[in-house]
Amino acid sequence: MAKKEIKLNENDPAVSRRDFLKIGSAGAVLGAVGLSSITKDAAANRLDKHLVDELVTIHDEFPVEVRADYVPPRNWDHVQYRSFFADAVKAIGEEVDDEIVADGQAFAQKMNFAYDDSKIGYTKTDKALLAGAWAMNNFSAGPSPAGVPDFGVNTWEQKTKKNPHALFDNDYVAKEKATFKSKQEAANQIKRAAKLYGADLVGITRRDKRWDYSKFLNPIPPLARKAFAGPPSPEQLEELHNWGPDKFVTDWSDFPFVPKTVIVMAFEMDYEGISTSPSLVGSAAAGAGYSKMAKTPYQLAVYLKNLGYQAVSAGNDMGLSVPYAIAAGLGEGSRLGQVVSYKYGPRVRLAKVYTDFDFVEYDTPKSFGVMDFCKKCMRCADACPTKAISYDKEPSFDPTHENKDNAWYNIKGVKKYHVDARKCFKLWGELGDDCGMCMASCPYNKPNFWHHRLVDSITAAMPGPVHSFMRQMDEVFGYGNVEDHESIKKFYSPKGKSYDGH
Ligand code: SF4
Numbered sequence: 001m002a003k004k005e006i007k008l009n010e011n012d013p014a015v016s017r018r019d020f021l022k023i024g025s026a027g028a029v030l031g032a033v034g035l036s037s038i039t040k041d042a043a044a045n046r047l048d049k050h051l052v053d054e055l056v057t058i059h060d061e062f063p064v065e066v067r068a069d070y071v072p073p074r075n076w077d078h079v080q081y082r083s084f085f086a087d088a089v090k091a092i093g094e095e096v097d098d099e100i101v102a103d104g105q106a107f108a109q110k111m112n113f114a115y116d117d118s119k120i121g122y123t124k125t126d127k128a129l130l131a132g133a134w135a136m137n138n139f140s141a142g143p144s145p146a147g148v149p150d151f152g153v154n155t156w157e158q159k160t161k162k163n164p165h166a167l168f169d170n171d172y173v174a175k176e177k178a179t180f181k182s183k184q185e186a187a188n189q190i191k192r193a194a195k196l197y198g199a200d201l202v203g204i205t206r207r208d209k210r211w212d213y214s215k216f217l218n219p220i221p222p223l224a225r226k227a228f229a230g231p232p233s234p235e236q237l238e239e240l241h242n243w244g245p246d247k248f249v250t251d252w253s254d255f256p257f258v259p260k261t262v263i264v265m266a267f268e269m270d271y272e273g274i275s276t277s278p279s280l281v282g283s284a285a286a287g288a289g290y291s292k293m294a295k296t297p298y299q300l301a302v303y304l305k306n307l308g309y310q311a312v313s314a315g316n317d318m319g320l321s322v323p324y325a326i327a328a329g330l331g332e333g334s335r336l337g338q339v340v341s342y343k344y345g346p347r348v349r350l351a352k353v354y355t356d357f358d359f360v361e362y363d364t365p366k367s368f369g370v371m372d373f374c375k376k377c378m379r380c381a382d383a384c385p386t387k388a389i390s391y392d393k394e395p396s397f398d399p400t401h402e403n404k405d406n407a408w409y410n411i412k413g414v415k416k417y418h419v420d421a422r423k424c425f426k427l428w429g430e431l432g433d434d435c436g437m438c439m440a441s442c443p444y445n446k447p448n449f450w451h452h453r454l455v456d457s458i459t460a461a462m463p464g465p466v467h468s469f470m471r472q473m474d475e476v477f478g479y480g481n482v483e484d485h486e487s488i489k490k491f492y493s494p495k496g497k498s499y500d501g502h
Pocket residue numbers: 383384385386387388389419423424425427428434435436437438439
């Protein structure tokens with residue numbers, strides 16, 4: 001019998017009958033869970049199990065190709081770092097592009113001080129929402145979002161004794177080490193603790209030097225990195241007096257221990273908030289994520305210290321969160337450059353804890369077809385007004401955009417879609433917020449309703465033509481719109497929150 005073929009449009013290659021049978025089998029999953037007789041949440045769980053079994057690929061190794069000449073970046077190979085800490089970069093003898101400094105100043109000035117009550121999404125109340133969202137990060141982790149380590153709660157210090165003057169000081173490494181019956185028990189308890197402290201997803205992976213910054217530029221004097229805990233000692237004042245550019249650069253030889261394990265956490269950002277992108281409300285959703293990135297990893301680091309192990313919490317500082325999250329099984333890479341998680345799509349922020357604890361069951365990378373879907377979808381590239389996101393069909397080892405020879409933070413040598421960070425950052429300066437339209441537009445960014453997970457999973461399982469079709473269906477159903485004023489009203493509406501996050 002001749003193979004039956006169906007064409008979705010004349011430019012797409014044919015979809016085979018076998019492919020449609022795959023859709024059919026996914027549909028059969030729906031039937032099998034008996035939706036009418038069980039609750040939606042229970043259906044979602046059963047559906048997840050079926051779909052995980054059917055569609056998720058487990059990898060033994062890191063699932064992205066890395067070229068032999070790949071060199072791990074330094075924390076100042078980052079457009080934001082070079083902008084916000086330009087003087088420090090110059091002080092160690094490196095050049096900084098004035099345009100990038102100006103973009104950063106415009107961004108910081110507008111985002112911190114400007115509002116306009118006639119501009120929806122940028123009013124005084126939106127600005128207040130933003131300020132509160134960022135407050136915990138700004139107070140406790142300071143410049144971590146721009147890549148500066150060893151500040152506030154992300155301190156590298158590993159005290160071995162309680163502060164005798166502080167009854168509730170628990171931030172020290174206990175003398176006695178806790179033991180676990182099995183590596184799985186250890187993993188379960190660490191993950192449970194992380195979730196108690198506020199993580200939405202947790203994965204545990206081995207420390208991988210490829211993803212750590214090879215060097216750190218930290219111009220902040222040690223005294224200024226700590227919360228004020230009493231008058232400085234004469235030794236501390238002497239240290240401050242001698243502080244200068246010759247002490248700005250450190251590396252792993254200055255780190256207090258040899259990390260063996262990295263615990264990676266993802267924090268969901270508010271769906272309605274991100275849907276307002278670009279606006280101060282969208283930035284507030286990101287800022288609330290950053291505040292969670294400051295709080296939860298620190299709590300987990302203190303937990304590990306109380307188990308008797310050394311630990312340092314980190315947000316964007318210390319190393320690259322995206323490959324660590326992929327290695328820890330939290331999601332896949334994507335065209336827009338962020339991790340796309342199974343449950344929340346790209347709408348997550350990531351943080352890490354480095355520890356010397358290694359008696360633990362490690363997670364493995366998992367993929368569910370995102371990179372394949374990205375080849376056809378390109379919705380984020382269409383949504384990006386600056387065209388910072390690549391339209392390349394295939395991922396590549398080197399950036400292909402026009403600034404490719406003068407681009408930072410592009411992780412050359414890793415096979416991925418490369419984003420033009422300079423173009424992106426320029427728009428942040430113009431808007432006075434951190435945009436996020438790419439994330440809002442992505443078909444994987446949906447409330448976590450079970451039927452969306454099914455649709456996403458079908459798209460993951462299917463070849464290119466169906467991917468194009470599914471992108472179109474996403475648009476028809478009204479998902480992923482950007483620059484939509486209605487989304488601001490929806491965010492503030494008491495009825496606007498469309499789901500409770502579970
Ligand atoms: S944040 Fe905005 S400017 Fe940057 S890549 Fe995404 S859509 Fe483009």
